[in-house]
């Protein structure tokens with residue numbers, strides 16, 4: 611589904627990704643772990659198409675298409691979505707309006723008509739219930755005054771409504787208490803499907819007790835230095851990243 615090959619990325623003249631290669635197949639959950647500043651967020655941002663990153667070498671393909679040739683909206687409509695690609699507060703834009711326009715944009719790209727209003731309400735209410743969110747969230751401006759935990763739930767809600775083919779989630783566990791993390795993890799687990807892949811970026815192993823990944827990659831200084839299964843995350847928790855860096859060197 612996703613093939614990243616020898617990716618080099620520069621931000622403000624500084625090389626952040628230094629030859630990163632990664633393959634994600636449909637049906638798989640991958641976790642990217644690594645120390646602060648390793649380039650984890652840069653990787654998901656470049657795949658999603660955020661501004662400010664210069665790809666100097668390498669390639670990214672998604673279902674055989676050249677991702678680097680696609681605009682950010684085209685990537686989202688192709689089913690490649692970074693959780694809260696729009697995490698900023700959008701005063702005056704109701705959450706429900708953002709969800710509906712994003713869904714309809716995706717449907718339009720697939721040649722479908724807008725979703726009928728009653729169907730949309732039914733879909734959103736079901737997903738809200740799943741995320742244990744109150745319906746009043748829909749009427750609030752996007753992320754305005756949301757707590758950290760509410761923003762994360764809202765991010766997963768967006769994924770549940772849009773059902774992307776590749777869902778990328780960056781640090782969805784940060785700042786969550788244990789109950790909120792379980793709800794968020796349940797939401798992510800409900801996205802697991804044969805035709806979908808999930809890329810989780812996380813600094814800590816804790817989340818991976820609840821969302822058990824098929825593959826774990828350790829990203830250090832712009833490169834993947836080790837790949838393993840869920841067991842690797844447990845080793846990292848016990849031993850930290852330093853041993854990994856030494857063994858990679």
Ligand code: ADP
Pocket residue numbers: 621622626644645646647648649650651652653662
């Ligand atoms: P991680 O998510 O692994 O903590 P990031 O991808 O956020 O790492 O950052 C990797 C490196 O790139 C860091 O040194 C960070 O300071 C730098 N960086 C990321 N974004 C920018 C930016 N917009 N401007 C300047 N430096 C940046």
Ligand code: MG
Pocket residue numbers: 646647651
């Ligand atoms: Mg960081």
Ligand code: MG
Pocket residue numbers: 650651652781
């Ligand atoms: Mg980060």
